[in-house]
Amino acid sequence: MAKTKELSKDIRDKIVDLHKAGMGNKTIAKQLGEKVTTVGAIIRKWKKHKRTVNLPRPGAPCKISSSGVAMIMRTVRNHPRTTQEDLVNDLKAAGTIVTKETIGNTLRREGLKHCSAHEVPLLKKAHIHARLKFANEHLNDSEDNWVKVLWSDETKMELFGINSTRSVWRRRNAAYDPKNSIPTVKYGGGNIMLWGCFSAKGTGQLHSIKGTMDGAMYRQILGENLLPSARALKMGRGWVFQHDNDPKHTAKATKEWLKKKHIKVLEWPSQSPELNLIENLWRELKDRVAKRQPQNLRYNYTIQGVKIDHHSYTAISTYCIQGNGLIYLQRGVGQNPS
Numbered sequence: 128m129a130k131t132k133e134l135s136k137d138i139r140d141k142i143v144d145l146h147k148a149g150m151g152n153k154t155i156a157k158q159l160g161e162k163v164t165t166v167g168a169i170i171r172k173w174k175k176h177k178r179t180v181n182l183p184r185p186g187a188p189c190k191i192s193s194s195g196v197a198m199i200m201r202t203v204r205n206h207p208r209t210t211q212e213d214l215v216n217d218l219k220a221a222g223t224i225v226t227k228e229t230i231g232n233t234l235r236r237e238g239l240k241h242c243s244a245h246e247v248p249l250l251k252k253a254h255i256h257a258r259l260k261f262a263n264e265h266l267n268d269s270e271d272n273w274v275k276v277l278w279s280d281e282t283k284m285e286l287f288g289i290n291s292t293r294s295v296w297r298r299r300n301a302a303y304d305p306k307n308s309i310p311t312v313k314y315g316g317g318n319i320m321l322w323g324c325f326s327a328k329g330t331g332q333l334h335s336i337k338g339t340m341d342g343a344m345y346r347q348i349l350g351e352n353l354l355p356s357a358r359a360l361k362m363g364r365g366w367v368f369q370h371d372n373d374p375k376h377t378a379k380a381t382k383e384w385l386k387k388k389h390i391k392v393l394e395w396p397s398q399s400p401e402l403n404l405i406e407n408l409w410r411e412l413k414d415r416v417a418k419r420q421p422q423n424l425r426y427n428y429t430i431q432g433v434k435i436d437h438h439s440y441t442a443i444s445t446y447c448i449q450g451n452g453l454i455y456l457q458r459g460v461g462q463n464p465s
Contacts, residue, residue: 331356
């Protein structure tokens with residue numbers, strides 16, 4: 128991958144003179160002992176710029192040749208977890224010595240950025256089949272169909288640390304300033320379990336779960352919060368309820384309760400938590416609660432007054448609704464199993 132030595136100005140001028148005399152590129156290359164491609168490149172540059180010397184460059188020349196860039200791009204495309212040190216060693220073996228910073232700058236210039244890998248559910252073949260089936264069934268659904276869906280889920284909100292921002296701007300030797308640190312206690316310092324729902328029309332009721340939730344408690348939560356939320360949001364006739372495949376949700380008693388209340392349930396593929404629209408809303412809520420820096424587990428203090436504006440949940444709904452089926456095909460589904 129080492130760069131070739133540039134020709135002197137005298138040799139470049141001689142190539143142009145021989146070209147003017149009517150000699151062909153192969154003849155010139157043989158006479159001067161240069162490559163035909165090199166001779167051709169110099170003649171093309173002379174025809175275009177009427178000069179043989181290199182044009183002034185805007186900055187320092189690239190340390191990695193175009194073929195070297197192609198090699199490292201091919202490597203990271205096939206193996207995204209390749210480290211910068213691995214790429215440095217690959218280029219070194221090919222004859223180009225660069226630093227990890229140069230590798231990083233080159234990859235960013237090519238449109239890549241270094242990110243943490245997202246954790247996604249482990250999918251078995253049956254899960255992949257179910258997700259693809261769901262996607263194919265709903266891929267062409269109109270936006271009006273998804274507006275009728277009332278999304279729901281439970282979430283845990285930690286009091287300390289988990290929902291807080293991890294990065295701070297600080298001066299040297301100020302790492303332990305209270306403003307620059309995140310307080311921690313054993314086992315997370317307590318948490319609040321919440322059940323909530325929302326649709327494209329707005330947010331429904333938010334319920335604080337006391338103790339361990341079982342099937343009976345879940346049905347009680349639905350009775351006290353689901354139907355009132357649907358009425359408050361004016362979901363109208365034909366609205367659809369979404370919840371995941373948690374055993375409490377799929378229990379026979381829960382199914383019978385939903386059927387008795389004439390509530391239509393959206394069939395949901397297993398191992399698909401990251402595709403539930405409400406996860407985006409939970410993230411927004413947790414970020415806003417963290418900014419309030421709650422110091423205790425009082426529900427009213429922690430949650431009251433933390434409202435999600437209409438633009439936020441409408442944007443979440445519209446973005447996901449318009450591409451919901453495509454998201455299933457593109458994120459975490461994998462190849463169509465044979």
